[in-house]
Amino acid sequence: MRRAKPPWGASMLRSAVSCRQYWKTVGQVEGIVSEQDTDHHFVHRSTIPTMHFQPSLPRLPIPKLEDTISRYLAAQKPLLNDQQYRNTVKIARDFGNGEGKIIHRDLLEHDRNNKHTSYIAGPWYDMYLSSRDPVVFTCNPFISLNPDPKPEYNNQVVRATNLVVSALKFLNSLKNDYLRPDIYYVNRKWGQSKMFKYFIRALPPTVSWYGAYLVNAYPLDMSQYKSLFNSTRIPNLSKDTLFTSEFARHLLVMRNGHLYVFEVLDPFGNILHPSEIQAHLAQIIFDADRLPSFDLSCLTTEERNTWANVRQQLVQKGNEENLKKIDSAIFCLCLDNASPQNEIELTHCFLHGYGFNRWFDKSFSLIVTSDGNAGINFEHSWGDGVAVLRFINEVYRDSTEHPALLPESSPALFVTSCDKLEFNLNHSITCAISAARTKFDETLKRFFVKSLKYEKFGKEYIVNKNLSPDAVFQLACQMAVYRQYGKFLPSYEACSTAAFKHGRTETIRPTTVYTKKCADAFIVERGKHHIEDMRNMIDECSKYHRRLQLDATLGQGFDRHLFALKYLVQCRGGNIPDIYNDPAYKYINHIIISTSTLSTPAVNYGGFGPVVPDGFGFGYNVFDTWIGCLITSYLEQELDEFLRCLEYTLNDIFEVLEERRLN
Structure with a gap:
């Protein structure tokens, strides 16, 4: 497959106008078009800025x-x-x-x-990042999404496209301070009133928490959200590091162990047309299914020092640019060639899979099976379930209530090819990959x-x-x-x-x-x-x-x-x-x-x-x-x-x- 070009083609202006017209039509049908005609890029626009409460949040107390x-x-x-x-x-x-x-x-x-x-934040990061245990089986949890309530939307490519678009809308809402702050409401009806929202918005961030507290509303910390996207845990000897890229606009897609990237956002944050995302995913499935499985990502199931040493070998063999693309990707989409039949099989799928179609170090991976079941596997060092659960709630709601792609939609006819990541390997690396796969399979048996x-x-x-x-x-x-x-x-x-x-x-x-x-x-x-x-x-x-x-x-x-x-x-x-x-x-x-x-x-x-x-x-x-x-x-x-x-x-x-x- 050829190296991808920017998704907007030669004429960004012409493509932007075309995309804008498409989304305007969709928005009119759904009744959600804003005056600026850009709400299709966001899950919502909050009156209260996303990080409005951060400066005034109370500090975690140290008990007596x-x-x-x-x-x-x-x-x-x-x-x-x-x-x-x-x-x-x-x-x-x-x-x-x-x-x-x-x-x-x-x-x-x-x-x-x-x-x-807080007094626990630093020690807790160190505890996770210093652990030398493999992240799979031991650390990474999973969350299984409910199926789309409309069965026809549970086609693998259709559902993956809709979830990707909604995830990108969540990202844009977060980046632009449009995502509603996490707030625990004692009286939800009062908390959702315009009076409350405009009252809180008018308060300076340094005192905004106290204003919410006066009406029995309790804002929550949202500092972990900055690591939700474009983030990866990097293996190092003794202690790993967390890497986050602020500017990368590409998605990492895995199929049959092969890794592909293509840009899903333009420099202005506009989301690639859903029919183009659909076409890219269909193209990836077609390409990867013609190839034997590629086990490189089994290295992410290894003991951390072992993985750190092999990663350094990968860099020395000229794979640094590919690793950077993986690390900086917005998130990882795993398109599994499997149809789990029950919750036990789905648990195995979302918790660990077959080992070779996951990059377990990514902040989170969105997994979609052949029959449209979807789940999230997330690396735990950067954050906890609160941020991931909020993300899942918003993405599920948006993808089911405002799907970007209809089941009968056809993929775009003219799209650039994805960038398939090709790796230079030597005997030492291939032996390490084989050993990782063997260890994984042995653990899986137990x-x-x-x-x-x-x-x-x-x-x-x-x-x-x-x-x-x-x-x-x-x-x-x-x-x-x-x-x-x-x-x-x-x-x-x-x-x-x-x-x-x-x-x-x-x-x-x-x-x-x-x-x-x-x-x-x-x-x-x-x-x-x-x-x-x-x-x-x-x-x-x-x-x-x-x-x-x-x-x-x-x-x-x-x-x-x-x-x-x-x-x-x-x-x-x-x-x-x-x-x-x-x-x-x-x-x-x-x-x-x-x-x-x-x-x-x-x-x-x-x-x-x-x-x-x-x-x-x-x-x-x-x-x-x-x-x-x-x-x-x-x-x-x-x-x-x-x-x-x-x-x-x-x-x-x-x-x-x-x-x-x-x-």
Whole structure:
């Protein structure tokens, strides 16, 4: 295929007028044309500028050291026997009353000197980028989009074109400060009123957050959005780096492992005509399917130091320009030659694929299968689920409500060829690629995904019982663990701290003295408690879990604080305090039960791999009338047994909520 020319051809003016006329017609049909006739380039135009609240966002608080110690010990209590707990209490108290005070004081001072960010942002980036584990299976999560509600739009090229155009509209909205800021509204109706929007817009950015706060609206941090596009994690020895290009206008497309690029934006941000994007994608599929698979991208599944060394060899062999095109591309579109038949096969597809049709280092990859199923796989170091989920929501809504391409549309007849990236390889590089592919395939043989769809109750039922849906599912997980293993295991639930400037995440520890009391009553002391007492135990678990959620959301957990204190000591080269060498601290941070949930109309489900070799990765969702979860693990038999115990436990909870005695 020939090298691509700029998509507007020889006469930019003539093409621009032609494209403008096309979009004007579309806009008139949809009733969305603005006075300037450019809304087709944006998902919307917000009255409040995108980054209006950033300067006045509150800073992530550093908890009091005594509170952190108390929360830490509360989380340890159900995991340890009496002797272990007494030992951990002594170590933790000594730390809190001794050297911990000095380190905490230094952390506060460091935070005061860096008011532009949060105390956790730098250490958290370093934690991700310093990890030498492969990003696939271990780090990169996936999110599966719902199909387009109109079946005829689920053709692979049609859906990919519509999603690409909507993604570019999102990018343009972000770049031009038109994207609505992320705001949590207590009263959404008031927050969407013109009075609120114009009032907030009139406020200077330095005080805008306070204006929103006065009417119970809470803006969220949007600093991560700058890394959503044109970004890649670059492998380096010891520690990777994040690269972002401000000016690149091309899309990276992968098919059968082959890599192609073509420009989808002109210098003014105008989006390439959808029929031309359609033609390019059809051309790529036709070209790649005639070729044997190309396994170069398997290198992105490697251990990071190994990949860093091979990448340097690629540069030395004259491939630097191609690597720059990959790194700077707006995002990666993966056109898979596969039609997964169920959610298990889709999970395998979106989480890891076949290894050779993904560039796992890209900030995110949009994956579209042969039958039009779509999902996102994203690299985790640059940001968290909040930014990715917002992007997915906007792109799904725009692509389904205002599709750029109709199913009966024909591809443009005259388009320039895409630029197919050709690489110079030597024996050492080809051997490294082969080794990476072998490692990937061996890992895949040991990697299992199972699902559960529980239909006896869902969110509506739980809320009607005045309980937290998330708390009920987490309680069920804890009791399932207890039923299977006879003890509790270190568990983790992710919680965003995006309410603060440069907030990342905090940990909710769902294993508590309340879940232990409940598990004992349901399992060890089965049949010895009145139904009213067991219902009260569930209520206690729900209330305490809500408190943990609120604390974590407000930056009042213990995990990030202890992590930052340790990071500060390590940076200064000091001796690691005893609290971090305590076996109990190491155990609680060996996360065997790692969980995360998301809920939005655009998303079908999501998931991720276990974070430790003997662990489980839970992606779950409590829908209105049912509960669904996808669980990953390298332990097939334990995984099957866990699902059995989880369903059994959910049945027990249902029986108690229905005021029926357990058998």
